[in-house]
Amino acid sequence: PKREEVTGEVEKRVVAQLLTLMDGLQERGQVVVIGATNRPDAVDPALRRPGRFDREIWINPPDFKGRYEILQIHTRNMPLAPDVDLRKLAEVTHGFSGADLAALAREAAMSALRRAIQSGLIDLNQPSLPPEVFEKIKVTMADFTAALKEIIPSALREIHIEVPHVRWEDIGGLENVKQELREAVEWPLKYPDRFKKFGLRPPKGLLLFGPPGTGKTLLAKAVATESGANFIAVRGPEIFSKWVGESEKMVREIFRKARMAAPCVVFIDEIDALATARGIGVDSLVSERVVAQLLAEMDGIKALENVVVIAATNRPDLVDPALLRPGRFDRIIYVPPPDFKARLEILLIHTRATPLAKDVDLEELARRTEGYSGADLELLVREATFLALREDINAKEVSMRHFEEALKKVRPSVTQDMLKFYESWLEKARQLTVATKAKAAPPLYL
Template identity: 45%
Template sequence: MHLASLLVMAGDAGRALEHAQAALAATPDHAEALAAARDAARALGDTTRAESYARILRGFGEEPRTPDEPVPGFGPRWAAETDSEELDDTEEPLAIPEGFTELEPEGLVEAERPRVTLADVGGLEDVKARLDAAFLAPLRNPELRAYYGKSLRGGLLLYGPPGCGKTFLARAVAGELGANFFALGLNDVLDMWLGESERRLHDAFAAARRAAPCVLFLDELDALGQKRSHLRHSGARNVVNQLLAELDGAQADNEGVFVLAATNHPWDVDTALRRPGRLDRTVLVLPPDFKAREAILRHALEERPIEGVDVAKLARRTEGCSGADLVHVVESAAEQALQESIRTNAMRPITMRQLEQAAQEAPRSTKAWFGVAHNYALYANEGGQYDDLLAYIRSHKLL
């Protein structure tokens, strides 16, 4: 409770709520902790949770305080709801305890509910099957999960060339479950102050555990969990160590928190992150095949004016393109049609000629990635971790 009061004075209502909840876990009927949790939730804008704590207080015969009334041991009022103009002339400003610095209020990573599902993902049937076996099927079948002792915790690493749908897949998994989705990027974690990055990472995992079942998505894992042997500064190594600890769930249970990570450079990811119990399953997300390219092109052209377009023919001519490349082809063709409409002063649809020209001029963004990846697949294939990548390279003659 004392730590929560210090956090309140520093304006950090999110962490204050976390510590007030820890106090309630030990003593559920602690009136001051309930009042603090209620006011912290109110300061964060979570009116539903604030009203829940208020109802419990009323059940104990406590009169709920208004936001401007003092919380015992928590200073005059919440800093986030105080204007300097509202302070009484006789009231002293909040003092920051010695040894503490004033902090700016920061929110936790916000959860969202994606509307896309795996049905919206074109192709990638093997990847969908792996995702279904790892998390979706056990969640849909609790009896089978209990029979086989299958846990709802775990992690899966998606890797492959850029623009092939790794982030979209992660959102589709959350949408398939109707679960909360937390997207954790570098800007959500890294901070210039020593120890702050580790705290942010811990807070993100704590928010995900409270919202379970959920999907926690770690984008660009090679930057967040880079090999510690490549890192010169202890601060960066500490972030990797904190991520390892959070994935282990040593201090809290990760049941119901499914961690999905994505990277274009799996060979740069710290090997400890990929051991069993952490990101122990790896799935290669390859460029879309013919059926997937056809589905992506149809979706990209769906609400655009077209004339004489053979989508199947276009899909055959765009082998090696990523999903992002295909969308770029359609955008380029739309730009040509727009320019032609301006020149002729008449609305012109997108034609097959424009799409074929755009496809011919568009670079294959996956080519450079395979140029680097094949060296790792050939010479750094420890334990067969890149067998599927090597088989694809050989079958498509990318060596």
């Protein structure tokens, strides 16, 4: 370890002895020393120079070709069903190390064995099993799919969260926003050759802003499910710590893990709490240092490749302006309250599992819910269902009068003042971007 950071004298003497033996007065002969670590920064710097450890070899997590070969090795003696597609498995295992892939193959085999035991093909009470029994067991693609839910990439185990499986069809309306998210996250993964051919660099960051309840967080969940990329969720306020330097270290660690597990989506919810505009706070300047760290990570000297940052806020005016320029949050996307068509889609989604009476007219409800957000419409359906059950716990369906009663209770949360505020802020942000580009452009000589 680093001698200046350890308190014991034994460690210092061991490091000094190792330095002397590797490159001291006495030749070490034909001896090659190979060291291995996953914490190179914790090694004493005197060892990391020519004459001692001459070469430093960084072993990356395997790419698609490497993952495919590793899966072939670990399934070499495994009885695979014809539907198993190792190439597809290699495509969806972004950020998996060799050990993770070995665990994936082992878990899939265990799943096949469990299925054989449950079906009665294997009787655990028998002292021994004939070989023909094992010949009947095949590991299927369904076993690998089930194993994928259990195995988490090693680099993300500390910060892994279970993301609900939300599909694009679970979100009503917002077609333009969905398309922009597809272009930013899904296209670079699915069509990397097209991006390379056109010299196109995928956007680094997207800022989703709009009134509360319009589906910003839901869109991020759908991106995580649909793209198949690794997903890191950061709740803005949880970054802050009372210890000096810990908050910046946490931001640094999140981006380090995202680089290791690339392609990766980093989702920062309530970014206004994390990246408040500098110069207006009266605290101990922790928030300013966190913003500076975030700026450096997103567009600093160290490249951020195959990592997309998606942030969500309903107070865009509080976000530091330095984040809102190209190269950091390349795209600023307004998530508006749903229009008539979107409201109808949202009502259809939320009443999918609700038995409705014949007199329920969802189009009429969509027409009467002007100014309602997606969350308001979900609450409306839930309130109408509760009213039906309150009337009769054995009720078989929800009728229109229950929705009429619910409309009196659930009021729209989006006001005209809020819409004017968001639209005016978006206009200011566009003008700021244009002014920044014009300022950065070289002078023209006529």
